[in-house]
Amino acid sequence: EAVINRIAAGEIIRRPSNALKELLENSLDAGATNIQILIKDGGLKLLQIQDNGHGIRKEDMAIVCERFTTSKIETFEDLSCISTYGFRGEALASITHVAHVTITTKTADSNCAYRAHYADSKLVPPKPGVSAEPKPCAGNTGTLITAEDLFYNAPTRREALKNTSEEYKRILDVVNRYAIYNAGQGSNIADVSTLANASTLDNIRQIYGSSTASELLELKKDVEGLDLKVKGYVSNANYNVKKIVFLLFINHRAVESLALKKTIESVYATFLPKGTHPFIYIGLEMKPQNIDVNVHTTKREVRFLYEDEIIAAIGDVIHERLAGADT
């Protein structure tokens, strides 16, 4: 059973950045406004994330890392949207199958924090001969999670990930996306003090440079009939760099959509010189029932219902903006 669990976990957590993304989303779900991340060896030696969210109650600590444990399905209707976030209650469980996990957490109404260690979904003692029960300790309200020695039990996977600077780059990419998306809400995700309380544009400037930020057009549009809200910033026709930046969020989650990316690139093709590429940051809100994120477990490649219509509508919004700004 342990082997099967490890293989299943490896499908969800393929590399350190997948684990970090799950942990970061959990912190945001817990209402955190300050999140600090520490990485060693591209996340393979250590992934640590500390948040000031609502914490985990002591009595829930024994089960949080079990498969399908989630506090996020409140009503039956929510079950119909289950695919929206994918893997309900599977992220923490998966991480404990491929790393040594420690959780230190405190809720606002508790006098102290509690710390517990996990392996293969279960509480484990920190060392032989002591209790596995959560131990009281000092701490602020919020949660600190460490995942150490990622893929210690999967040598082939570990070997494939030995380029730690590549893994670090992928983690930074995830963190940067969320820093931009959560800007202006007091979030301090990147542990860079200058990002705190900054606007979306400030964070784009910080991460992608002021020359990028100065060439952006704001998008803000409700597309009627499709129940679609589009917001974001996209580069204008003067912006021509060699590498495309495509940051996509759907219902507050960073996702990928190759089909949408292609459509937007083709819209830009008529505005930009050949061989140059746009900067695109888009946040979409749509009915959860219309999205399926489970096409590819780790890349978060999404598919939508009414996909052609939705993609065409977004292409039109950008085309309009580019055409309007040109004159």
Ligand code: ADP
């Ligand atoms: P999901 O996010 O789909 O519910 P996870 O495996 O990612 O599943 O997390 C399991 C549960 O653990 C969450 O539903 C939540 O109750 C709790 N949890 C995880 N991380 C945090 C955190 N940083 N702060 C508070 N609660 C958390």
Ligand code: MG
């Ligand atoms: Mg989660």
